[in-house]
């Protein structure tokens with residue numbers, strides 16, 4: 001019932017979800033069941049690439065929720081994505097067991113290399129999948145909660161808040177680069193073998209991860225849709241447009257910001273966790289300030305405050321990125337910068353804004 | 363409290379935990395017939411004294427007009443009452459028991475003080491009806507709003523307010539597309555739907571046509587009695603049409619108080635207005 005009502009309120013989003021459902025069914029079938037000689041066969045590489053795009057799309061939806069609907073321009077969501085990724089990476093490292101290069105039964109290779117004798121306390125528990133999954137949402141969520149509590153309570157807004165989020169992700173970048181931190185330094189975590197007992201090299205596992213990513217995107221999208229269509233969502237846009245008025249109307253603006261920001265960070269963490277087994281590596285590069293800015297560009301390109309625009313933007317920009325970095329490796333950053341300028345100047349409502357304009361005139 | 367006792371109080375099953383009890387302000391106590399006391403309030407911005415030993419008492423159910431030249435501190439006074447600006451010294455009481463200086467904006471709003479800004483501020487991207495829905499009284503916590511739905515009674519209340527502010531026909535229009543005067547009304551409607559005891563209305567007639575102004579005057583006078591209304595206004599004709607009692611603010615303190623006629627014959631007031 002609720003679902004139907006939600007979908008009715010978001011026709012473009014429903015179309016996108018239907019497309020997503022179709023892809024979720026077709027891509028694994030084309031990969032697993034069709035022979036490689038078939039022209040419809042989809043390679044495992046392509047499927048994994050698409051799976052990663054879906055993770056990015058979920059990340060973009062998370063950013064759109066706080067930026068598009070609440071007006072908080074977070075330039076640090078890459079940090080939550082990376083933390084979720086690291087939590088998953090730690091689980092995957094523990095699954096390697098004694099199959100590492102040094103063959104140590106417990107310690108990951110990089111710890112043996114650093115001459116560590118025992119597992120640091122914060123690595124305990126990550127051998128359990130459920131524990132790692134809990135950390136995937138709890139760690140980014142807690143960080144967002146603490147950061148948000150400090151920032152929103154003292155009413156930091158606008159550019160200052162954006163700069164603080166950049167500083168947050170940069171600080172984490174520096175911290176995770178250090179070998180002593182115990183997260184593999186600048187190499188990060190890699191050489192994963194299997195997940196829940198399934199080999200990460202097998203096509204079936206890859207297909208499973210693809211389906212999991214698509215499902216996470218679908219559910220994440222729907223939960224954000226539910227929020228934005230509720231009165232809570234209307235309070236959020238009210239805060240975005242007239243923060244003072246909202247406060248004088250009796251809403252505790254900082255609580256609203258805090259909970260939405262935290263929820264969004266958790267979604268970003270889930271996206272990161274699904275990304276890592278498909279990418280095969282997580283390293284501090286994910287904390288780079290530029291990475292977080294890129295996410296915002298996806299959302300801007302797609303069209304903010306629409307949710308489906310964020311998905312479309314993430315897919316389009318990342319497809320362009322894959323294409324351009326292969327064709328002209330040096331040109332990518334210029335293309336990205338140019339794209340951002342163009343979209344800001346010419347398409348303030350993003351690419352999906354073009355469609356919406358048509359909807360209105362029709 | 364000893365540790366044992368505090369553990370016991372946590373374990374008690376006949377009460378909810380302390381942090382779960384909603385912090386409702388104490389009830390408004392109007393035993394002395396005065397709803398707002400401002401006493402000896404001082405505010406300075408970087409050494410500039412915007413409010414200077416301000417004393418003001420507002421009776422329950424009164425409609426009070428506040429006039430004064432630009433920069434007299436009228437808006438700043440409202441900022442203090444509603445918690446936007448902190449007073450350097452002085453006291454502000456709402457009724458006998460509620461200390462406004464210790465509260466923040468949402469608390470003050472919940473206690474029953476509504477405010478219209480000098481520049482009309484409505485939620486421009488929301489339809490008129492949603493503006494009213496958002497403003498409506500009730501629990502305004504994060505989780506309640508997630509699942510909140512309008513019930514029949516609330517819909518009726520919204521309709522009632524729409525009739526009062528004369529925006530029934532525009533109820534589905536984006537607030538941003540309303541005329542200036544209509545926005546002013548919508549904002550007043552947003553105050554009314556919160557059921558405030560005290561309304562602070564900053565320049566309600568600004569940018570209104572003569573007709574609109576008359577209707578606004580009617581609206582405000584009809585509110586007095588059930589509500590207490592403080593109106594800040596520059597337009598003297600407008601003030602004359604609604605005011606029983608007028609306070610003149612000048613350089614952050616009350617210069618004169620009385621009926622409109624008293625005020626207009628007051629030598630100091632004439633000087634201030636002619637001087638500016």
Ligand SMILES: Nc1ncnc2c1ncn2[C@@H]1O[C@H](COP(=O)(O)OP(=O)(O)OP(=O)(O)O)[C@@H](O)[C@H]1O
Nearest residue numbers: 407408412430431432433434435436437438439480
């Ligand atoms: N946040 C602030 N920082 C510095 N100065 C301020 C601030 N707010 C108000 N002032 C100054 O305090 C004085 C009183 O301002 P206020 O807005 O209260 O006047 P007003 O009586 O409402 O005037 P108007 O009729 O123009 O609305 C003005 O000189 C203004 O410049």
Ligand SMILES: [Mg+2]
Nearest residue numbers: 436437438480
């Ligand atoms: Mg003013």
